Amino acid sequence: MSERSWSFSKAFRNLFSGPELITEETWDDLESALLTADFGPEVAESILDQLRDDVERHRVSEVVELRRMLRDAIEDRLAAFDPTLRLSERPAVILVVGVNGVGKTTTIGKLANYLRTFDKRIVVGAADTFRAAAVEQLATWAERAGVDIVRPQQPGQDPASVAFQTIERAVQEGHDIAIIDTAGRLQTKGGLMDELAKVRRVIEKLAPVSEVLLVLDATTGQNGLAQADAFIEHAGVTGLVLTKLDGSAKGGFVLAVQQKTGLPIKLVGQGEGIADLTGFTPHVFAQQLVG
Numbered sequence: 001m002s003e004r005s006w007s008f009s010k011a012f013r014n015l016f017s018g019p020e021l022i023t024e025e026t027w028d029d030l031e032s033a034l035l036t037a038d039f040g041p042e043v044a045e046s047i048l049d050q051l052r053d054d055v056e057r058h059r060v061s062e063v064v065e066l067r068r069m070l071r072d073a074i075e076d077r078l079a080a081f082d083p084t085l086r087l088s089e090r091p092a093v094i095l096v097v098g099v100n101g102v103g104k105t106t107t108i109g110k111l112a113n114y115l116r117t118f119d120k121r122i123v124v125g126a127a128d129t130f131r132a133a134a135v136e137q138l139a140t141w142a143e144r145a146g147v148d149i150v151r152p153q154q155p156g157q158d159p160a161s162v163a164f165q166t167i168e169r170a171v172q173e174g175h176d177i178a179i180i181d182t183a184g185r186l187q188t189k190g191g192l193m194d195e196l197a198k199v200r201r202v203i204e205k206l207a208p209v210s211e212v213l214l215v216l217d218a219t220t221g222q223n224g225l226a227q228a229d230a231f232i233e234h235a236g237v238t239g240l241v242l243t244k245l246d247g248s249a250k251g252g253f254v255l256a257v258q259q260k261t262g263l264p265i266k267l268v269g270q271g272e273g274i275a276d277l278t279g280f281t282p283h284v285f286a287q288q289l290v291g
Ligand SMILES: Nc1nc2c(ncn2[C@@H]2O[C@H](COP(=O)(O)OP(=O)(O)OP(=O)(O)O)[C@@H](O)[C@H]2O)c(=O)[nH]1
Pocket: 098, 099, 100, 101, 102, 103, 104, 105, 106, 107, 128, 134, 137, 183, 184, 185, 243, 244, 245, 246, 247, 269, 270, 271, 272, 276
């Protein structure tokens, strides 16, 4: 398997080419590796403190052992959040939100395709009526994934009415899951939040909203988190999707983002292809991160 951009392998290659026994330099190198990977100072410090304690308590002296302990520490922290998508309602409604360009539409295409492999009947709704190109982009993904789509009947149609029509169709035609694409950009943040609240209110006349997924671009790392606040505060977010992890050196962001928001990562995007979306498995992720 090719090395992932966010893997620690390189940092560990340096550590492993040095002395096999843990020295002060090992701790310095580990701290730099954690900070470079965007764990953020607080999480990095807390992991280092925990490892120092454990190393002392168990009288560990070898770097190989430290690596195993790091992997376990990261896995434990990642696993404190439940990554399961809750889709038991019929139809299960998934609202996908986030600022523009983070990968909402792409994620919906990949997610629809993934859920289809479980024989689910899916409809997507193009409630991003702000840009005509966004509707076309979603239509292309829907076709590739082999799922139905509800489009606006005229340009600029109220997003809430497109969302309503999508759920209406899901109910009438017996779709298992409806996924709603929303706009990422409006003149003001307040306007965007009001619009999302309205979309939600209108959907809930027909069906409960099962998941509100906030999409975050991993390449922006902790800097991108500021934009997330408003969504978390106002949109009732139930889970996070991290996209573009394939181009990111910020593997530590995965843990930092869960700790900072208190929300679980439910899906991870690692490429532009239709198959480049997976669920989030702490064990696998910690393995790939630490090596
Ligand atoms: N490398 C990589 N690129 C991605 C991933 N997810 C999305 N992209 C790319 O990111 C760009 C933006 O994706 P969109 O799906 O259009 O983003 P959006 O959030 O719907 O954007 P708006 O409709 O403008 O709000 C596209 O070029 C995608 O191909 C990913 O996991 N990895």
